[in-house]
Amino acid sequence: MIQKKKLNQFYIEQYERAGRKKPKKPVKEAGMQARTAKIQKTLRSARPGQINIRTLEELHRQLKNMASYAYRRNKEELLKSLNEEMLPRLMELDLGMLLTEQKEGLNGEFLAWVRRTMPCAICQEPMFTLYPKFRQYKVKNKILELVPARPEMEFAEVRELARHFILHIGPTNSGKTFQALERLRQAKNGTYLGPLRLLALEVYEQMHGAGVPCTMRTGQECIEEENSRVTASTIEMADFDENYDIAVIDEAQLVADTDRGHSWTKAILGLRAEEIHICMSPAAEQVVCHLIQLCDDTFEVRRYERKTELVCEDRPFAFPDDVQEGDALIAFSKKSVLDVAGRLEEAGIASSVIYGSLPPEIRRRQTRMFNEGMTKVAVATDAIGMGLNLPVRRIVFMQTDKFDGVSRRPLRIPEVKQIAGRAGRFGIYDKGCVSALGERELEYIRTLYRADEEPLTEVNLGFPQVLLDIDAPLDELMKIWYSVTPSEPFVKENIDEALYLYEQAKRYKNQIDGFENKHLIYKMITCPIDIKDRRVVMLWLDYCRTYTADVSLEKPAFYRDRKGGIAQYETYYKQLDLYYQFSRRMQKELDEEWLAKQREKTEMRIMSYLTRGKQNYIARCKYCGRLLPLGSPFQVCDDCFGKR
Numbered sequence: 001m002i003q004k005k006k007l008n009q010f011y012i013e014q015y016e017r018a019g020r021k022k023p024k025k026p027v028k029e030a031g032m033q034a035r036t037a038k039i040q041k042t043l044r045s046a047r048p049g050q051i052n053i054r055t056l057e058e059l060h061r062q063l064k065n066m067a068s069y070a071y072r073r074n075k076e077e078l079l080k081s082l083n084e085e086m087l088p089r090l091m092e093l094d095l096g097m098l099l100t101e102q103k104e105g106l107n108g109e110f111l112a113w114v115r116r117t118m119p120c121a122i123c124q125e126p127m128f129t130l131y132p133k134f135r136q137y138k139v140k141n142k143i144l145e146l147v148p149a150r151p152e153m154e155f156a157e158v159r160e161l162a163r164h165f166i167l168h169i170g171p172t173n174s175g176k177t178f179q180a181l182e183r184l185r186q187a188k189n190g191t192y193l194g195p196l197r198l199l200a201l202e203v204y205e206q207m208h209g210a211g212v213p214c215t216m217r218t219g220q221e222c223i224e225e226e227n228s229r230v231t232a233s234t235i236e237m238a239d240f241d242e243n244y245d246i247a248v249i250d251e252a253q254l255v256a257d258t259d260r261g262h263s264w265t266k267a268i269l270g271l272r273a274e275e276i277h278i279c280m281s282p283a284a285e286q287v288v289c290h291l292i293q294l295c296d297d298t299f300e301v302r303r304y305e306r307k308t309e310l311v312c313e314d315r316p317f318a319f320p321d322d323v324q325e326g327d328a329l330i331a332f333s334k335k336s337v338l339d340v341a342g343r344l345e346e347a348g349i350a351s352s353v354i355y356g357s358l359p360p361e362i363r364r365r366q367t368r369m370f371n372e373g374m375t376k377v378a379v380a381t382d383a384i385g386m387g388l389n390l391p392v393r394r395i396v397f398m399q400t401d402k403f404d405g406v407s408r409r410p411l412r413i414p415e416v417k418q419i420a421g422r423a424g425r426f427g428i429y430d431k432g433c434v435s436a437l438g439e440r441e442l443e444y445i446r447t448l449y450r451a452d453e454e455p456l457t458e459v460n461l462g463f464p465q466v467l468l469d470i471d472a473p474l475d476e477l478m479k480i481w482y483s484v485t486p487s488e489p490f491v492k493e494n495i496d497e498a499l500y501l502y503e504q505a506k507r508y509k510n511q512i513d514g515f516e517n518k519h520l521i522y523k524m525i526t527c528p529i530d531i532k533d534r535r536v537v538m539l540w541l542d543y544c545r546t547y548t549a550d551v552s553l554e555k556p557a558f559y560r561d562r563k564g565g566i567a568q569y570e571t572y573y574k575q576l577d578l579y580y581q582f583s584r585r586m587q588k589e590l591d592e593e594w595l596a597k598q599r600e601k602t603e604m605r606i607m608s609y610l611t612r613g614k615q616n617y618i619a620r621c622k623y624c625g626r627l628l629p630l631g632s633p634f635q636v637c638d639d640c641f642g643k644r
Ligand SMILES: Nc1ncnc2c1ncn2[C@@H]1O[C@H](COP(=O)(O)OP(=O)(O)OP(=O)(O)O)[C@@H](O)[C@H]1O
Pocket: 170, 171, 172, 173, 174, 175, 176, 177, 178, 179, 279, 307, 386, 387, 388, 389, 425, 426, 427
């Protein structure tokens, strides 16, 4: 820490500077003596570290008024008391509010920074608020120093390689991935990176089918195979230390996704591969080409057309009378999906259901039942839109708006194209159809499906882990990093969930071993969990607090809730996933056999809910029991509501 004498000098000099300036309003002489006495009394009686921050702020401002009065009217005696008694006391009170490490940070650089960028700020606010601003400035500078202004330079060594990109560009169902995978089969050491575990699994199975030894690696599991020539992974599991001859990056239009897009950006900028195939919709062409040009790599473009025709039906869909084999009915929440599936069941139609929070294995089984014709119809959320290949003849939009985590909004062009494009799978149907429930809705879907997709203008950037070595708390680092605007077309990843988990962990920081180790905490808070599920977050917190207690983590216990229905099993499945992921991240021993058994048991329970008893999920008025309109946010019908 700086010598107190120097700090005192600084206060005197800053108050003199402020005092000699012409004030906006002249300081009144009347009552000055009484005011001075009052300030002196407050200064003397206040205890460092115990004074209220508002009182301290007020003292800073009162003393500024006093300095103005004393300097402009040459009040020698008052100046003497100000400089020799009041300001040294103010300084002590200021110091009393700081933590030890903050006091240590008060140095010549800090004083120079205040003089340069915020002259006389000390006459308005205490150190308690001024010092953190200096810290932020320092951290920001450090960030700018450590993070290259050009994101591609984060992989300086990869910039030395000659990489060639082959861009497969076309709408859904045009065979882009098929062609890229044909090439991947020839790889000596290749990788496939896709958005879903199910796609990684599809590739793993295809490679096996073609006699290519393949390993599968996702956040939930790893199936290692000796002498593998290909690794099929979710994009988050990309390995940046491995040298590949051929890599495939699928669904690269997700590069703009606010939560996960940074993983695609990182893969494009940082993958060590001689030949990289990127499959994407036309909307992403511009930004992806831009990234490749930034890297100074070469590329060629291969364009694709849909392999089957896609037509929008003339008349709206009537539910359930118009349901036919090969239909996929799309709704935008799990509740609506189960509601639709329940109504189908009531009408004697068996369906497969697919939505995001279903365990991957169940999604796979449900998909397989549809693929093999055991169920004639699929009911799905937009989870179906991400490259999954299903024998769908017709896509029916049961809803045309969705809740996106913030508000309910109408579907957008890329969403409609991506989902509708699933209809008419090549090799099974020679054309696909699209329909919607309701005249207006069908018109909306028709218009959006025909509209040109706007080119993407943004590319998502992730938090660079080199910053973890900067001397500042993790949340401060992340927030400051987020506040620095990157060059176009880059935008920063959404850090809300990580910050939320950090806040949760911080409440128990005294119980978390190594909380001060940012690398460790970062690993914990970036563990991909469903933060909306309270039980999952609670288990995560438990793991943070107890991970050093034993060689392995405590296994999650199933919590039975009579009214819990399918959700309690889904929650337990997420807890099992967390047990796996946290163990892996913290290098804990894992009881794989137990985990596999629990997963299987839970999957069976979920399956049994989905194969019978879906009628329990039909949305009915809680008073009269009548069917509610699909997707209704209420639990009461209009009639009953009117009567009350
Ligand atoms: N040349 C081909 N021969 C046989 N089957 C093909 C061929 N091209 C594509 N297919 C099949 O058509 C379906 C769609 O192909 P693919 O998944 O490659 O499309 P895509 O353009 O990548 O679509 P998406 O963007 O939705 O992933 C797949 O089942 C695939 O196996």
